[in-house]
Amino acid sequence: MDEKNKQAADEAALSARLHRLEDRLSQSRKDRKLRADQSEGAENASATASAMARGFRLSSELIAGVLVGAVIGWGVDRLLSTSPWGLILFFLLGFAAGVINVMRAAGVATSNAKDRS
Numbered sequence: 001m002d003e004k005n006k007q008a009a010d011e012a013a014l015s016a017r018l019h020r021l022e023d024r025l026s027q028s029r030k031d032r033k034l035r036a037d038q039s040e041g042a043e044n045a046s047a048t049a050s051a052m053a054r055g056f057r058l059s060s061e062l063i064a065g066v067l068v069g070a071v072i073g074w075g076v077d078r079l080l081s082t083s084p085w086g087l088i089l090f091f092l093l094g095f096a097a098g099v100i101n102v103m104r105a106a107g108v109a110t111s112n113a114k115d116r117s
Contacts, residue, residue: 061105062098069094 073090077083103109 058102058105061101062095065094065096065098065101066091067094069097 069090069092070087072094073087076086076090080086100109
């Protein structure tokens with residue numbers, strides 16, 4: 001009988017240790033999941049900010065090209081009295097230059113300096 005009581009006590013102690021271990025593991029898993037969710041949220045926020053910055057850069061490249069072309073065309077029209085042909089021509093050239101700059105900035109097209117190297 002003494003040996004049966006000892007086995008029962010050992011099994012009870014083992015069972016209690018297993019329950020404590022299971023509780024600690026589940027708490028550790030919850031903490032790890034919480035940390036992973038927090039770091040994922042920070043990564044998503046920085047990725048969103050980076051994407052927004054890239055979008056602003058690309059849109060400003062296009063707008064700058066169009067505006068510079070239009071201003072140059074307007075200046076040519078004023079100097080040479082060719083209204084509205086200089087504005088139209090340089091507006092279209094500015095638009096083309098803006099599209100090319102957007103493609104270069106987005107990585108779709110490479111600049112000539114990089115191709116020659």
